[in-house]
Amino acid sequence: MDVADLTPAQARERFRGGERTPTAGWCRGWTQANLIAVPQELAYDLLLFAHRNARACPLLDVGEPGAVRTRLFPGDLRTDLPGYRVYQDGRAVADTGEVVAEWRADLVPFLFGCSFTFExxxxxxxxxxxxxxxxxxxxxxxxxxxxxxxxxxxxxxxxxxxxxxxxxxxxxxxxxxxxxxxxxxxxxxxxxxxxxxxxxxxxxxxxxxxxxxxxxxxxxxCGVTPQAAVMASGVEFAIGHLPGHMAIIDARDEDYRET
Structure with a gap:
């Protein structure tokens, strides 16, 4: 099946099964999002950062501390993206296909808009x-x-x-x-x-x-901006998507189009 014809659930299943690829062109008509998960003590600062830099960080969804899914992403945030980047003290320490072992109970997941949506x-x-x-x-x-x-x-x-x-x-x-x-x-x-x-x-x-x-x-x-801030600010721990390897959510591109 052409990856453009997949549903978000089908794409997430393929990523959970080990497929690793950038997601431009996947799931025609369905929205893709940037993931960044930060410790709860930093969550308000990231929320305010997003508000102050809304062009780069348009917030689509946010989860509870430790949550592995959100309202718009009913899969597993630890396994259902095709690539992740793990940060410690502002440094990228691992690019990986899943982050089950790295996910922490205090991590708050944020999903930001992606320009793939209007391609x-x-x-x-x-x-x-x-x-x-x-x-x-x-x-x-x-x-x-x-x-x-x-x-x-x-x-x-x-x-x-x-x-x-x-x-x-x-x-x-x-x-x-x-x-x-x-x-x-x-x-x-x-x-x-x-x-x-x-x-x-x-x-x-x-x-x-x-x-x-x-x-x-x-x-x-670009929604990689929060990851650049994590690096520039020396954040103790964070997990993001591997740039270009997005979270495919249960929302339609047209949901974000202004008439």
């Missing part, structure tokens, strides 16, 4: 999605744009990039702007150096993609 709307409008064309993970970059801090949490804005033909830039901005709960319109277009990106061929997360003549790089706020 099919972009495709329908004729805007190409290069990482889908090339079969790779979306490129993501740390920027020189600081997030608004909250308590001990601070760090840089992270962005995802998609190259768009110049004639379609306005279309891409308009279409993605209809989805404010999943990052909305780009935060920057054009010269990557303006936001501190020195080389598009060397993303901080994900894979590089081809930028062709006559195309403009567009940069969207």
């Amino acid at each position: 099919r709307a972009l495709l329908a409008a004729g805007v190409p999605i290069r990482h889908l064309e090339q079969g790779v993970n979306v490129p993501m970059y740390r920027t020189n744009v600081p997030c608004e801090p909250s308590g001990p949490l601070a760090g840089p804005l992270v962005v995802s990039m998609r190259p768009v033909p110049e004639a379609l830039v306005a279309t891409a901005i308009e279409v993605s702007g209809r989805y404010p709960m999943v990052h909305g319109a780009p935060v920057h277009t054009g010269d990557p150096a303006v936001i501190g990106i020195g080389d598009l061929g060397r993303p901080d997360f994900g894979d590089p993609v081809e930028v062709r003549e006559g195309e403009t790089p567009l940069f969207w706020a």
Whole structure:
């Protein structure tokens, strides 16, 4: 079966069974989300961080301390994503396929919006999605744009990039702007150096993609931003999704589209 035709439950079952892959293009019409789970003592700070940096951290769902599922994610958060990254004292210490042993009773799971949600709307409008064309993970970059801090949490804005033909830039901005709960319109277009990106061929997360003549790089706020804050702030312990390897939730893309 084409992965685009899977339901969220079917995709989660495959990930629980060991499939490891970026999830762009999976589960047509169903929403994908960024996961970050932090100790309960940091949960309010992360909630406030999300409020202050809503473009990068649009909150879709949050669980109780120790919860392994949420209202929108009825699977198991420890096993039903295709990849996880574990942090200790702000350092990434493990990339793994499941986190049953690492999950703690004090962890509060947060699910944030993902720009994969509006990619099919972009495709329908004729805007190409290069990482889908090339079969790779979306490129993501740390920027020189600081997030608004909250308590001990601070760090840089992270962005995802998609190259768009110049004639379609306005279309891409308009279409993605209809989805404010999943990052909305780009935060920057054009010269990557303006936001501190020195080389598009060397993303901080994900894979590089081809930028062709006559195309403009567009940069969207990215839900990996909380993980960048975990690293920059030296958070004692946290678990996130492996960038590009998302939680597929029981909500439809159109649930987050403004009319």
